[in-house]
Amino acid sequence: MxxxxxxxxxxxxxxxxxxxxxxxxxxxxxxxxxxxxxxxxxxxxxxxxxxxxxxxxxxxxxxxxxxxxxxxxxxxxxxxxxxxxxxxxxxxxxxxxxxxxxxxxxxxxxxxxxxxxxxxxxxxxDHPALIKPQQYQRLRIELDRIITDETELQTYVEAHIAGSVKRLTVLEIDFVRETMRLDVRANH
Structure with a gap:
């Protein structure tokens, strides 16, 4: 010891x-x-x-x-x-x-x-002069519908957040409850 x-x-x-x-x-x-x-x-x-x-x-x-x-x-x-x-x-x-x-x-x-x-x-x-701070925000969204077309999904999300989607990832689709969970990076 x-x-x-x-x-x-x-x-x-x-x-x-x-x-x-x-x-x-x-x-x-x-x-x-x-x-x-x-x-x-x-x-x-x-x-x-x-x-x-x-x-x-x-x-x-x-x-x-x-x-x-x-x-x-x-x-x-x-x-x-x-x-x-x-x-x-x-x-x-x-x-x-x-x-x-x-x-x-x-x-x-x-x-x-x-x-x-x-x-x-x-x-x-992490210096702001080297890499500009993020101009977007991360959102977790749960939809009460399933939209499988990517373009339609992006348009739907943009209309509801009043911003432009930079990245959209489907985290989960529940066909029983007819819901989807999304991870969205967007400008507001």
Missing amino acids: NELDLSTLLQDFAINAVAIVILAFFIYYLRHRRRDATVGYIATNVSLFVVSAALSSSTTLNVGVGFGLFAVLSIVRLRSDEATQSEIGYTMVSLVIGLMTGLPGLGTDIKIVFSALLVVTMFVV
Whole structure:
């Protein structure tokens, strides 16, 4: 059993805290203004930091532990149907920062470089000057009829949302209830 060194733990947590605060507050929140997601990123990050630090002190770490952690974390993707790909990206970066800074084996300088690399990457790839913010909105629609012709379906949806459909995906057709569920990306 490895004992946690308090000074190393605090140093690692400081690296983690600086990285997640910059990522969640100064990049994500200032651009997207979603308090709930910001709190979620920080809570997930700190939780994973604590778990990875605790695991490193109580057991011999091997590749299996890493795969096990990422298998559990893959549930985030499965449960993130309402999240945008951008939000999933922020979630994954906050998870990786927490995991990487909480595990032993990497030197402080490497943890700082990796944390900075992840934060700078998100700053750049989510910068509005690089990629313009989405001009559309995601809608989940349930119709009380079944329309199988794609053109007719798009025209019907556009008439009811008073906007133009950019992408339309049929999620489910229920022939018994005569309903359909749609995932629509549209301009309003």
